[in-house]
Amino acid sequence: xxxxxxxxxxxxxxxxxxxxxxxxxxxxxxxxxxxxxxxxxxxxxxxxxxxxxxxxxxxxxxxxxxxxxxxxxxxxxxxxxxxxxxxxxxxxxxxxxxxxxxxxxxxxxxxxxxxxxxxxxxxxxxxxxxxxxxxxxxxxxxxxxxxxxxxxxxxxxxxxxxxxxxxxxxxxxxxxxxxxxxxxxxxxxxxxxxxxxxxxxxxxxxxxxxxxxxxxxxxxxxxxxxxxxxxxxxxxxxxxxxxxxxxxxxxxxxxxxxxxxxxxxxxxxxxxxxxxxxxxxxxxxxxxxxxxxxxxxxxxxxxxxxxxxxxxxxxxxxxxxxxxxxxxxxxxxxxxxxxxx
Numbered sequence: 001x002x003x004x005x006x007x008x009x010x011x012x013x014x015x016x017x018x019x020x021x022x023x024x025x026x027x028x029x030x031x032x033x034x035x036x037x038x039x040x041x042x043x044x045x046x047x048x049x050x051x052x053x054x055x056x057x058x059x060x061x062x063x064x065x066x067x068x069x070x071x072x073x074x075x076x077x078x079x080x081x082x083x084x085x086x087x088x089x090x091x092x093x094x095x096x097x098x099x100x101x102x103x104x105x106x107x108x109x110x111x112x113x114x115x116x117x118x119x120x121x122x123x124x125x126x127x128x129x130x131x132x133x134x135x136x137x138x139x140x141x142x143x144x145x146x147x148x149x150x151x152x153x154x155x156x157x158x159x160x161x162x163x164x165x166x167x168x169x170x171x172x173x174x175x176x177x178x179x180x181x182x183x184x185x186x187x188x189x190x191x192x193x194x195x196x197x198x199x200x201x202x203x204x205x206x207x208x209x210x211x212x213x214x215x216x217x218x219x220x221x222x223x224x225x226x227x228x229x230x231x232x233x234x235x236x237x238x239x240x241x242x243x244x245x246x247x248x249x250x251x252x253x254x255x256x257x258x259x260x261x262x263x264x265x266x267x268x269x270x271x272x273x274x275x276x277x278x279x280x281x282x283x284x285x286x287x288x289x290x291x292x293x294x295x296x297x298x299x300x301x302x303x304x305x306x307x308x309x310x311x312x313x314x315x316x317x318x319x320x321x322x323x324x325x326x327x328x329x330x331x332x333x334x335x336x337x338x339x340x341x
Contacts, residue, residue, distance in 0.1 A: 001020065001329070004020070006020035006022065007020055007021075007024055007025040008021065008022070008025075009025070009028075010317075010337065012331065012337065013337065014329065014338040014339070018047075018048035019048070023036040023038075026061050027313065028314065030062040030065065031046045031082075032044070032046075032067075033061065034060065034061050040057070041054055042055065042056065042059065043059065043067065051082070052080065056069050057072045057073050060097055062082055063097035063098050064098040065081060065082055066079040066080070066087055066088070066097075066098050066116065067081075068096075068097050069090075071090070076091050077091075077093070077094070077095045077105075078090035078091060078095075079095075079098075079103075079118075087116070087117075087118075088116075089118070091118075092105040093107050096132065100134075100136060101151070102115065102151055104129070104131065110123065111123070111124035113153070122152055122153030124153075126140040126159075129141070133151065135166060135167075135171065135186060136151065136186065137156060139164055139165070142159045145159050145160050145161060145162065146159065146162070146163065146164035146175070147159030148164070148173060148186065148188075156188055157173060157184060157186070161175040161176060162176045162177055167204045171185060171186060172184070172186075172191065173185075173186060176196060176201070180195065181199065181201035182194070183204060191223065192225065194211065194225075197214065199212065199213060200212040200214065202218075203245075205259050206259065207222060207223050208222065208223075208240070208260075209222070212234075217230060217233065218233065218235040220261050228260060229257075229260070229261025232249070233248050233249045234249050236248055236254060241274055242275050243259050244256040244257070244258060244296070245257050246272060247267070248267050248269075252267045253270060253285040254269045254270065264296060264297060264298060265294060265296070265298050266298060269282040269283060269294075270284065270285045272294070276312050276316065278296050278297075278316070278332050279296070279316065280293070280294055280296070281293060289308070291308065291309060292307070293310065301332065303334060308322065308323045316331055316332040317329055317332075318330050318332070
């Protein structure tokens with residue numbers, strides 16, 4: 001919430017629980033938020049008490065209990081704990097937030113992966129590595145080929161594939177080699193194979209496989225390659241996030257189907273965002289400049305009209321920006337939380 005260019009915080013009932021007094025403020029993560037005072041960054045708790053005095057040039061919200069921080073532009077990076085004490089002393093030129101217990105760092109031109117104590121797990125000697133681990137695996141590239149390593153840098157899927165990705169659902173990676181798409185488990189064992197002249201492997205969710213048909217359209221298959229359902233519409237992204245698939249085309253619009261191919265959100269929208277909880281932002285095909293909130297089960301969540309932008313605030317709360325009117329906060333049930341009527 002921003003009032004007169006000062007940021008504060010509301011609860012779900014629309015009550016001001018932290019008075020507006022900050023220049024900027026992040027969403028809360030792990031009961032902490034990063035705030036800015038006089039151009040410097042610090043951290044508050046969910047009561048608004050300052051845990052870390054604003055004196056930092058860089059400061060990231062906590063991820064797995066640790067906050068990446070840099071005191072000044074000339075200082076090195078390290079991690080603070082949620083109480084503001086250095087958990088890993090500043091010693092890195094570059095670093096990422098922790099994900100699955102691992103973070104990437106670079107110092108004096110050398111790259112490493114470290115644990116919560118700053119202990120080196122292994123040196124990164126690959127040409128390119130993904131910024132985070134997914135499902136205990138990291139995609140790496142060497143000599144133009146892709147594979148996967150574990151937290152200790154041990155190769156789990158050989159670095160020999162032309163293309164590779166890891167599913168949002170743990171346990172499956174997709175790889176391409178010699179015109180054959182494969183689904184592998186995270187130790188490299190083959191689960192299924194696809195002819196790339198017929199299909200392009202896109203995603204996996206449980207026992208369902210999503211493929212793009214080279215003749216057009218998309219198809220949902222079982223892991224035994226039996227057809228579940230085919231669509232003339234094109235795959236447009238967000239592969240099986242929260243068990244939903246985004247498909248559409250220029251003639252009909254964008255909608256979402258579930259893993260069995262049943263329409264959950266009808267294809268009447270020009271854009272649908274990722275769902276947060278039970279709701280998402282969409283624009284209507286007939287009114288592409290008008291933003292609405294929709295339910296995962298389909299249907300528009302009633303809010304006031306003339307919404308020109310929508311931003312997710314967390315905890316299933318949305319900020320609606322009006323044309324010529326004040327910003328408002330609504331929940332996923334269509335109740336205006338702030339300002340109160």
